[in-house]
Amino acid sequence: MGAFDLDELVPRDAAWTSPRIFSDRDVFDAELERVFGRSWLFLGHESQAEAPGDFFLSRMGTESVIVTRANDGRLHAHLNVCRHRGMELCRADHGNAATFRCPYHRWVYGSDGRLLGVPGIATWYFNELDKAEWGLISVAQIDTYKGLVFATFDPDAPSLADELGEMAWYLDCLLDRSPAGTEAVGGVQKWIVDCNWKFPVEQQIGDNYHVAPTHASITKATIGFTPTQIDELMVDPHEFHPAPGTGLGAELLSPDALDHERMAGTLLHWGRPELARYLQEVDPSVRERLGPHRSRLRIIHAGVFPNLSLVPLFWTVRVTHPISPGRSEIWSWVIVERDAPEEAKQAIRQTYVLSFGPGGIFEQDDGEMWEHITRGAEGPQARKHPLNLSMGLGHDGDVAGFPGTAGVGATELNQRGYYRRWRETMAVGLDREVPVMVGAAP
Amino acid sequence: MSASTADRLIGLSVESVSQFLYREARYLDERRYRDWLGLLDDEVRYWMPIRRVPVFDTTTTDRAIDHELTNREQLAYFDDDRATLELRVNRIECGLAWAEEPPSMFRRIIANIEVVPGAEPDVARVHSNFLLYRSRFADKQETLVGHRTDLIRDSPGGLRLTDRTVVLEGTVVGACNISTFL
Numbered sequence: 226m227g228a229f230d231l232d233e234l235v236p237r238d239a240a241w242t243s244p245r246i247f248s249d250r251d252v253f254d255a256e257l258e259r260v261f262g263r264s265w266l267f268l269g270h271e272s273q274a275e276a277p278g279d280f281f282l283s284r285m286g287t288e289s290v291i292v293t294r295a296n297d298g299r300l301h302a303h304l305n306v307c308r309h310r311g312m313e314l315c316r317a318d319h320g321n322a323a324t325f326r327c328p329y330h331r332w333v334y335g336s337d338g339r340l341l342g343v344p345g346i347a348t349w350y351f352n353e354l355d356k357a358e359w360g361l362i363s364v365a366q367i368d369t370y371k372g373l374v375f376a377t378f379d380p381d382a383p384s385l386a387d388e389l390g391e392m393a394w395y396l397d398c399l400l401d402r403s404p405a406g407t408e409a410v411g412g413v414q415k416w417i418v419d420c421n422w423k424f425p426v427e428q429q430i431g432d433n434y435h436v437a438p439t440h441a442s443i444t445k446a447t448i449g450f451t452p453t454q455i456d457e458l459m460v461d462p463h464e465f466h467p468a469p470g471t472g473l474g475a476e477l478l479s480p481d482a483l484d485h486e487r488m489a490g491t492l493l494h495w496g497r498p499e500l501a502r503y504l505q506e507v508d509p510s511v512r513e514r515l516g517p518h519r520s521r522l523r524i525i526h527a528g529v530f531p532n533l534s535l536v537p538l539f540w541t542v543r544v545t546h547p548i549s550p551g552r553s554e555i556w557s558w559v560i561v562e563r564d565a566p567e568e569a570k571q572a573i574r575q576t577y578v579l580s581f582g583p584g585g586i587f588e589q590d591d592g593e594m595w596e597h598i599t600r601g602a603e604g605p606q607a608r609k610h611p612l613n614l615s616m617g618l619g620h621d622g623d624v625a626g627f628p629g630t631a632g633v634g635a636t637e638l639n640q641r642g643y644y645r646r647w648r649e650t651m652a653v654g655l656d657r658e659v660p661v662m663v664g665a666a667p
Numbered sequence: 668m669s670a671s672t673a674d675r676l677i678g679l680s681v682e683s684v685s686q687f688l689y690r691e692a693r694y695l696d697e698r699r700y701r702d703w704l705g706l707l708d709d710e711v712r713y714w715m716p717i718r719r720v721p722v723f724d725t726t727t728t729d730r731a732i733d734h735e736l737t738n739r740e741q742l743a744y745f746d747d748d749r750a751t752l753e754l755r756v757n758r759i760e761c762g763l764a765w766a767e768e769p770p771s772m773f774r775r776i777i778a779n780i781e782v783v784p785g786a787e788p789d790v791a792r793v794h795s796n797f798l799l800y801r802s803r804f805a806d807k808q809e810t811l812v813g814h815r816t817d818l819i820r821d822s823p824g825g826l827r828l829t830d831r832t833v834v835l836e837g838t839v840v841g842a843c844n845i846s847t848f849l
Contacts, residue, residue, distance in 0.1 A: 317720045317721055318838060414744060417843065441763040442761050442765075443758065446758040559742055574741075578746045586755060589764070589767075590766050595843065
């Protein structure tokens with residue numbers, strides 16, 4: 226184990242966390258290996274690479290990976306590192322390319338990661354270099370869940386389906402509303418937040434308690450009302466903890482709630498009737514797909530360990546990439562139904578851009594919080610004292626028809642689940658290193 | 668305090684347009700958001716696309732910045748009309764928008780102003796560069812650098828901004844938020 230004791234960082238019930246998990250370099254370095262080296266990580270949306278040769282750059286932990294659609298139609302993900310002298314191989318963010326050619330010495334690789342060409346292989350390598358052994362380093366497993374692409378460096382990691390567990394049932398509220406599936410609106414927002422990577426994730430996995438105070442300006446500026454509690458703002462708020470390290474916060478609407486109530490609160494339409502019109506039209510088919518229980522859910526926020534977050538109410542999926550203990554980079558996508566009319570897609574896109582991302586009227590204030598709690602966690606004296614995470618401890622239960630543990634109103638149920646999962650992942654010592662792989666995945 | 672009639676800028680000369688852009692920047696630096704809104708056309712569109720590195724076509728010499736930008740139907744950092752800009756201003760001024768509470772100390776440097784006559788006689792296309800410096804509390808100082816392409820209309824009430832494209836120099840926004848206007 227590293228230079229820290231997990232019991233001093235997060236107790237078994239995760240009723241508090243040490244500020245050191247947000248600021249210690251030793252903890253961060255261990256996270257890169259134990260969390261980001263082993264977990265299923267979100268890479269992007271399948272629609273970003275549909276045709277053979279399509280690729281986009283993504284990131285796993287601090288490392289750049291190339292996600293490709295190879296000629297065999299399958300998705301691949303490789304470390305963006307040439308096997309010769311380690312040059313960054315792909316220097317475009319997205320595009321279509323039959324091969325990747327290293328600018329340094331022009332080794333050439335295929336979309337599937339195989340090494341195809343080495344200049345001078347006969348004359349200067351005397352044909353003694355076995356190209357089959359020097360393909361790109363590929364992820365150990367890659368899989369998709371209804372358009373979302375995930376990969377892990379750990380060949381022994383459980384399947385993605387096992388990892389998501391009952392959380393998939395809830396994710397379908399955003400991802401499976403139409404038989405046509407979803408697509409990502411072109412472009413990924415990327416911005417730097419000088420915060421620890423876990424702060425955005427812990428908030429979006431379970432914190433509806435912050436919504437009224439942190440985002441008070443929204444209701445104040447739109448309807449002149451400043452709510453002090455979530456129950457002034459939300460209809461029957463709940464938090465659900467369906468699988469280890471997963472969680473979501475949702476309002477439990479009445480059984481006859483319509484789709485435009487599920488997917489956009491009246492306050493949040495921002496005067497876009499075309500969105501309400503579309504949601505009203507699809508209500509019967511969405512209701513049939515989701516069934517009576519999920520048709521009651523207005524999901525505000527959600528998260529999946531380690532760094533995936535969703536804000537389904539604003540149709541967004543995002544990851545928080547670690548850079549250093551006090552610095553992160555957020556990437557954010559907007560997901561829409563493929564068969565939605567263009568005017569509805571545009572309304573969703575504009576509503577998102579106004580609300581989230583670095584310019585969003587919600588997320589601007591989140592950024593302010595995430596940066597300043599990180600500064601607090603860096604203080605030599607403040608670091609000695611735990612941060613409270615006990616809200617609702619021992620008061621969770623079940624809601625019939627909804628998988629997982631549940632809490633009513635505001636509760637830190639999901640954050641505790643997240644940090645318990647973090648603790649378990651960090652506790653798997655360096656005795657179980659991820660095996661070193663050589664060459665492309667079979 | 669709103670811009671008085673005597674301050675009204677008329678005509679699309681480089682001098683007049685430059686004064687307009689400097690004044691706009693000063694209103695924003697001085698947090699006079701209502702006065703800033705007064706400089707915008709009712710039909711204004713304010714847009715900041717996402718920039719990314721594409722695969723450039725090596726068979727041509729075309730290295731245009733446009734290839735790096737999302738289009739107006741794709742995702743952006745800002746995509747506002749007058750109503751949403753007013754909502755943003757209302758929010759900043761309500762005293763509960765924590766990204767600007769207490770207010771950031773902003774200073775804008777506007778430069779390289781170039782006025783290109785447009786297809787319509789009363790509208791000019793205007794290129795400018797900007798540097799936005801922001802200071803927030805003791806330990807947060809940051810700079811955003813970029814360029815803008817504006818459409819500026821010579822209206823009876825004075826010059827008005829009718830369309831703005833803001834492009835940052837970079838593929839990742841180097842700030843936790845953009846809580847102002849560029």
